[in-house]
Amino acid sequence: MRQIPVVDLFAGPGGLSEGFHAYSAADLGFSVRASIEKEEYAYNTLLLRSFFREFPRGAAPEAYYEYVSGLGMSRDELFARFPEQAARATQKAHLLELGASTEARALTDQIVERAIGGAADWVLLGGPPCQAYSVAGRARHAKVERAVFEADQRHLLYREYLRILARFRPAVFVMENVKGLATAKLGGESVFRRILEDLEAPARAMDLTESAASDIRYHICSFVVRRPDARLLRAQDFVIEADRYGMPQKRERIILLGIRADIAAEPFSALEPEKPPTVGDVIGDLPPLRSRLSREPDSPEAWNRHVLQGAESVLTMEQVRTWPKLREHLEKVIRELPFGRPTGGRFMQGEPRLRRLGEWYADPRLRGFLNHEARSHMPSDLARYLFVSCFGAVFGQSPSLHDFPPELYPDHQNVGEALKKGSGGFVDRFKVQLRDQPASTIVSHMAKDGHYYIHFDPLQCRSLTVREAARLQTFPDNYFFEGNRTEQYTQVGNAVPPLLANKLARVVAELLGTKASAGTQPAETAKLDAAAP
Structure with a gap:
């Protein structure tokens, strides 16, 4: 099998590279040779996954499962048992802040050179962090001088990305970014x-017009929209709606396909729409949990007491009395509320019984579920979660703040303004993920609170676990997230869904498997280094 080298920049926990690694065809596959990430815990996740990939599919050692399941083995012990695989993983996963200094740029160049090994046809993944270009970032920078904007570290990272393109000339690059980039304006x-x-x-953009790299050109194409001339593409044509392409989540991101000009860009197959799995399809089989209690001692008895008190209180609220079906559902919860459910943990035993995508998610050797631990909630929020999840089950939609009984309004200064304006993010501060629909966009903000990610089952009365969020992001079940729970949520929310990346890999494989490449090896020029930010 022909193996195309892959380099993943701004890799996070490795969603993009996981999708490319998982792609395989009879004659072509992708070999992830280098991943670079600056955040320590995301890097630790990336390193462990790189180690896992050093073994043939389905042949990871039992010691790996002992480590991720928390059965007494440390990661140092795991790596010591398999030093060759650990050494290769360490050569592929790198903790490094791109473009941070001259030394960082030199090290990046060494990593990329070693990874591609002189190959003309290789793939660059990842997009520079462009919060400066996002919707929120755009508002913050609207009145800032261009010179100040271009000195922003995130802009420097963008220039570093261009430098790597110009110097190393990948055959294809895949660049992911926020949807807000499509409408952002500056001056x-x-x-x-x-x-x-x-x-x-990229060389022209870096003012390298006299360098050996000045002739490098790319066709920028859409994965989802075909037009006779790529120059006719609109910004919206590059936005991929994840649920439209079979993801269990309503996620919109810009994803660009860059094809080196010496490779014919026409024709290739765009992504094909398909019916998405629902939240229930992909998390409904996970072991039911109860949330923990915050700000007071936690116990099964205390949790049940607060949930029952919350349910009984909601039943007496005047607004709820006008909804007989909602009252009926709440009364059913009171009758069926279980006692003594676990709160989860690093590993929970069980057997996956997915309704969709079982082959993608499940690993029979795992014999359970990783990172499946409920977070803690204040007793006052349990009543809100109960109301929201029952409302979703009865009415098929998540309630806005206008639907809340006044007694359940959160004690927050934004409540009055939100009710008066009738719109804005705070109106949907509490949101249930409906069983029979794709989820809302999984974002890193869920590390701060779970109000926007309430489980559809009122008997659990909680927000989603890291594993549930990872399922909605399409990470395989044997993908373990390092760090504490907050850090795990952040990693999952920042990632590209691996299954979506796998579909992108099919398009790239078609390009590289059928097109002849006349590409040259990377140019080595002093001017490239001199032009680095």
Whole structure:
């Protein structure tokens, strides 16, 4: 099998590279040779997954499962048992802040050179963090001088990305970014159009017009929209709606496909729409849990008492009395509320029984579920979660703040303003993930609170666990997230869904498997280094 080298920048926990690694066809596959990430806990997750990939599919050692299941083995002991695989993993996963210094750039170049080994056809993954270009970031930077904006570290990371493109000339690059990039403007100029021009000619964008890399050009294509001339593509044509392409989540991101100009870009198959799995399809088989209690001693008795008190209180509220079906559902919860459910943990025994995508998620050797631990909630929030989950089950939608009984309004200064305006993010501060629909976008904010990610089952009365969020992001069950729970949520929320990446890999494989490449090896020029930010 022909193995195409892959380098993953700004890798996070490795969602993009996981999807490419998992792709395989009779004659072509992808070999993830290097991943670079600056956050320590995401890097630790990346390193462990790199170690896992050093073994043939289905042949990871039992010691790996002992470690991720928390059965007394440390990661140091695991790596010591398999030193060759651990050494290779360490050569592929790197803790490094791209573009942070001259030394960091030199080390990055060494990593990339070693990874591609002189190959003309290789793939670059990842997008530079562009919070400066996002919807929220755009508002913050609207009145900032261009010179100040371009000195922003995130802009420097973008220039580092261009430098790597210009110097190492990947056959294909896949760049992911926030949807807000499509409409962002700076000084009245479209940021997105400027970025497309930069990516089409990265050496020119870096003012390397006299260097050996000045001739490098890319066609920038959409994975989902075909037009006779790529120049006719609109910014919206690059937005991928994840649920439209079989993901169990309503996630919209810009994903660009860059094809080196010496490789014919036409024709190739765009992603094919397919019916998405629902929340119930992909998390309904996970062991039911109860949340913990915060701000007071936790116990099964205390939790049951608070949930029952919350249910009985909601039943007496005047607004709820006007909804007979909602009252009936709450009364059913009171009758069926279980006692003594676990709160979960690093590992929970069980057997996956997925309704969709079982082959993608399940690993029969795991014999359970990782990172499946409920977070703690204040007793006052349990009543809100109970109301929201019952409302969703009865009415098929999540309630807005306007649907809440006044007694359940959160004690927050934004409540009055939200009710008065009738719109804004705070109106949907509490949101249930409906069993029969794809989930809301999984984002890193869930590390701060779970109000936007309430489980559909009122008998559990909690927000989603890391594993449930990972399922909605399509991480395989044997993918273990390092760090504490907050750090795990952040990693999952920041990732590209691996299954979506796997579908992108199919498009790239079609390009590289059928197109002849006349690419040259990376140019070595002093001017490239001199032009680095």
